[in-house]
Amino acid sequence: MKQLFKKEILVIILLFITGTMSSQFVARHAMTPAQYQTEFNNLSAKGYRVTSLSGYTSNGKELYAAIWNKVTGPAWAARHGMSSTEYQKDFNDKVSKGYRLVCLSGYGVGNQAKFAAVWDKSSGGTWKAKHNMTAADYQKAFNDNSKAGYQLQQVSGYVVNGTEYFAAFWEKKSGSIIARHNLNSADYQKAFNDFTSKGYHLKCVSGYQKGRTDLYAAIWEKSTYPLAMAKHGLSRKNYQHTFDNLYYQGYVPVFVNAFASSGADNYNAIWTNKVMKSADINKMDNAVENYMSTQGVNGYSFAVTKNGRLVFAKSYGYADKATNEIMSPNHSMRIMSVSKSVTAAGIMKLLEQNKISMNQKVFGPNSILGSKYATPSDKKKLNDITISQLLHHTSGLRSCNGEAEFWNKDKTYDDTMKMLLKSSDLLKFDPNTKYSYSNTGYFILALVIQQISGQSYENFIRTNVLNPAGVGSGMYVGLANGSVKSNEAHYTPATKQNMQLWAGFGGWVARPIDLVKYLGKVDGSTPPTDIIKASTHAILTQNTPLSPNYGCGWTISGDKQRHNGAHGGSRSWLAEIGDGYSIAIIINNAPSNDDNLSKLLNDISTAVKSVSAFPSYDLF
Incomplete structure (x- = not known):
């Protein structure tokens, strides 16, 4: 049964969001436990911290996706591959030392649930967490915590032995959120469109497959938020293409969730953009999309330099329409x-x-x-x-x-x-x-x-x-x-x-x-x-x-x-178009x-030269 939760509570963003493209981040996916540990050790030694972490399986193989940011902050810790018993023990230990959850991922490996979590010693209100909840348990926990003034901060859906479970945590704050779970892809997209049109932004989305159906649990909150992009249900290949495409538009990743889907792996993610204006990107989008629709074009890719700096690149449509492979700026x-x-x-x-x-x-x-x-x-x-x-x-x-x-x-x-x-x-x-x-x-x-x-x-x-x-x-x-x-x-x-x-x-x-x-x-x-x-x-x-x-x-x-x-x-x-642009x-x-x-050259050239300002960075 699809559920709708809504409660007035204060907004807090638990992920560290990079402010500009000059901020340093690293994102990796499809890592084995050993690969993730190696990457974790290397990046931690260089001052990076995990800001989003997701465990999942592909063809029964345990894998990880993560985002690291090079930012300062309070003491933090992360663990992965924990059984329910190990996670509960770690939870109790971390709470006793003043840590609080900032990221939680539940996932099925074989016939057992496993957990990955990120903690830090940031300040905040009182909070609660619960895992291995059935759908009914999750509904009851949400209702009870909402009545007590707690805001749902993150939810992770996962399936073990054919049953869906949820892990989540709440914080006692005020603000406005909407949460839904057990949505199929079409219903999730409809909810996303509806809630974003009302001023809510997506804070968290978790995918899980029950039977042969991909389902989603998500949280939206109403607050001031930068230009953002969210995608769900992406194949591994299309996740990489989407990631590359957004990177060259000035977006940085702030959230990633991956889940087992019919033996493979699918990805949900959120990006934010603090260096480009939505109106400027729309000018270029409109020029390209109009050309593609009126000229019957399947796939389109372009790149822009300003005084020798790569300032923007974007792709549209399909690299291979027959296989639903989307176009990326990295397609030749x-x-x-x-x-x-x-x-x-x-x-x-x-x-x-x-x-x-x-x-x-x-x-x-x-x-x-x-x-x-x-x-x-x-x-x-x-x-x-x-x-x-x-x-x-x-x-x-x-x-x-x-x-x-x-x-x-x-x-x-x-x-x-x-x-x-x-x-x-x-x-x-x-x-x-x-x-x-x-x-x-x-x-x-x-x-x-x-x-x-x-x-x-x-x-x-x-x-x-x-x-x-x-x-x-x-x-x-x-x-x-x-x-x-x-x-x-x-x-x-x-x-x-x-x-x-x-x-x-x-x-x-x-x-x-x-x-x-x-x-x-x-x-x-x-x-x-x-x-x-x-x-x-x-x-x-x-x-x-x-x-x-x-x-x-x-x-x-x-x-x-x-x-x-x-x-x-x-x-x-390939053309110089004036004013320092190529x-x-x-x-x-x-x-x-x-x-x-x-028309191919003139339409996008006009749009590019009408952009109010491109960032000062160089993406080469």
Whole structure:
């Protein structure tokens, strides 16, 4: 039977809530008892204290989730894995020494109840606690304690041998709370929406499964509270994705509860945000959600820097709609033609290493590739092509990517280059006579990098561009068979091109966070310090009379660099948008009515620039 409790009592928040993102916290989940103990010891030695602790099981295995904060406070203690008898003994001992409960978790392991608890010596009113209560016992305890003026502070529901039990504690204070238990997911969501609309905030939520149904017990209280976010019933994977998503919006975790659910584990959690205004986040949410709904987009992820600092990132929708995996800022996605800017950066590094020149010939006698790929007799004009022309799309080469070689996982660069050289229409016009956007030019530039450096294209880029820029393993060239890697989003349609052969013109996969970090290192401004010289940046962004709006791998708009990408189920933007802002956006399916992707960039850019203030921190 679902119960509704309501009582006027004073509000106290038992969790230590971090005030800013500069506050230090650590959150871990799916820890075995030994892993939790090791983490506890290490973090305690560094001045962290446990502020939220939950024991639970997954496939019968005892696990823990916890939040630590580096804050000062009264003496404290925590214990886990206690039987009912051990918990009662510890309870009596702690009370006799002046400690009071601040966190309590009951959970079933096999056929017995276990407990984890956090105590401290904070001041406060008289308090009471009780565990192993049946639903009827819990109802009676709530009624009796409410009549005596005690406020319910925390409740933990758990199931042992098919019976639900509750552990809870109360404090004698005044204020307004609402508590409910034995709510299924839909009823809990309805209660949450109803109570929050009336000015209550969620203080505690505990999940437990009876039979095959996930149930929830929760406490709401009416008080002034910062911007908050609460989620329930998240799978382990989606809990991590949600955690990451909220972190990059300025939220910090204040409460976590995990519970056994059909052999796996589900998570409930609460976060607060003291560094962003709700109205500012709503501006960006509205822009993204409107774009997604009107363009039929499944998943959307973006990141924002201000003067080189990562100040915000957020993801929406699904990384894999078929499996209900939500999108996270840490999901990588194909960036397609934004890859050209990466290839151009690699060429700039070769310039700085004096291993290449902009006017150097690519084919023919004494050229970069001439000794490896002989110029066909019917294509002597290839010998006029220079590095600069390839970079600026003025080489006269037609574009590529539709040929069978680019879609065959077993084909190599040599196979593909030989195919192109045999192609009767490889040259559309004489080199250096007009502009024509060409994937082929950047495919050849990848070959140039390999030939000059003696390394694979990807290894050279990682060593000379990404590593110096501080970009890690979230950015990589995709797989030759066109499949997605672990933690890479899925695409609609799921095209299967050979991403290794596409590398130079469209094969890179990245997080938006990686892209804005990379851009900050090749944008000609500080901070942060660029990985290329100012003189090299001038070459990178220099257009030509034939390509007035295109530099080397970048579209140039005044002093702004930008490039987009589009193919199959991926669309992307990487752009400076003015006022010190740069933005990266990736979506994982084609929009229905935005062919040039102007709306994709403009809508969120307008929202970002209308934000009253982003925090002063750097989330990189």
